Amino acid sequence: MGPETSDTMDARRDGFTEPGPVGRMLLALFAWVDERFRLRNYADEFRHFYYQINLELPRTHTEKYNLRVIWYWYPLYTLGSIAFLAFIFAAISGILLTFYYVPSTAEATVNGVQATEAWESMTVIMTEVPLGFGIRALHFWSGMVMVWAVVLHMFRVYFTQAYKKPRELNWLLGVVLFLLTMGLGYTGYILPWSQLSYWAAIIGLEMSIATPILGQYLAGLLFGGVELGQQTITRMYVLHVILLPLLTFGAAVLHVVIVWWQGIAEPH
Ligand code: HEM
Incomplete structure (x- = not known):
């Protein structure tokens, strides 16, 4: 040196x-x-x-009370993040699926059986598109995980009484997120236009029509009329790939920002 x-x-x-x-x-x-x-x-x-941000971040429960053990209920506090992560996985795999999925009820023949272009495009994804089967599976399972994580997260918040003052509004925003998640699940279920999809659409349509006063209007708005057809699949498609994901993303980000502002409710 x-x-x-x-x-x-x-x-x-x-x-x-x-x-x-x-x-x-x-x-x-x-x-x-x-x-x-x-x-x-x-x-x-x-x-x-x-x-x-780092100065303002609330201290964790463990830090605040200088706990030496990990409280065994802590994993339940990851459910909201699991729901968010599952949503991101579903969004990415969903974008890949839109490259091949065709939202059309026009007639098509699949393996000699009369079906629709929507169903035909599903069979193409499952049998011909490279990794198509896996991407569809990823989309399906991330959707399932999201629904279950949201439901269990709601239970966690309820049983730890984390919905109480000052978190009432975030609980209500959570209710909106729950409805959006159910909406994503339902509209996605209709898209393959399989037998299950078709009858699930019939149930939704009948429920809409049976709604007092607003029945016809609701059926027109959501299903494109009082009978199933091309308009139904177009509306389900727009709801599933554009409207609901954007609303869910915006509401979820706001929800997490509010948790960050208010700090996590102390478990007792
Ligand atoms: C897409 C759906 C949702 C996402 C991504 C999400 C995300 C999160 C995250 C990351 C947290 C931090 C704590 C934790 O994970 O336990 C949280 C807390 C919270 N969530 Fe959700 N959530 C969702 C749905 C809901 C629902 C359905 C409700 C109730 C109706 C709800 C009510 C709350 C409340 C009140 C808190 C504050 C809890 C506390 O301070 O301990 N959330 N959410």
Whole structure:
């Protein structure tokens, strides 16, 4: 090691080490982009935001009471996050399915049997599209996990009385999320236009028509009329792949932000 100069002393004091060739290249690249887009300003703001968040984050129950054991009910506090994760998996696999799925009741023949283009596209996904079977399975199972996680999460919140003041509004937002999740499940069930789908659609249609006063209007709005047809599948498709996912995502993000603001309810 050579003698310590004022330069190396400065560097040591400032915690600065000379970058290697790759580091110098990255710095030059950053400087080039920074000159044009002023990235440094955003980076500073982002760093500020990051520290702000860390300072404001509530302490966990374990930290607050200096607990040495993991309370055995804690896994139940992961159910909301599991629901969110399952939603993300369903959204990604769902986007892949839309590349091949055809929302049409036009007639098609599948294996010599009269069916619809929707059902035909399902058989193509299951038998011809590379990994199609797996992606459909992933979509189905992430949907199932989401529904069960949401239901169990609701039970957890209920039995720990976490819906009480000041969390009443987040509980109500949770009810909206529950309905949106059920809506996603139902509209997705109709899309393959299988026998199960068809009869589930009939039940929904009959229930809509039976609604007092609003019956005809509701059937028209949700199913495209008082009989099943192309309009039914178009509406279920738009609800399932655009409207409900966007609403669910927005409501779930708001829900989690509120949990973060208010802190998690203390288990007692
Ligand atoms: C897509 C659906 C949902 C997602 C992604 C979600 C997500 C979350 C997450 C991540 C938490 C943090 C604590 C935990 O996970 O236990 C939470 C807390 C909470 N959730 Fe949900 N949730 C959903 C549905 C619901 C439903 C259906 C209800 C009730 C009707 C609800 C009511 C609440 C309440 C009141 C809290 C605060 C609990 C506390 O502070 O201990 N959520 N949610």
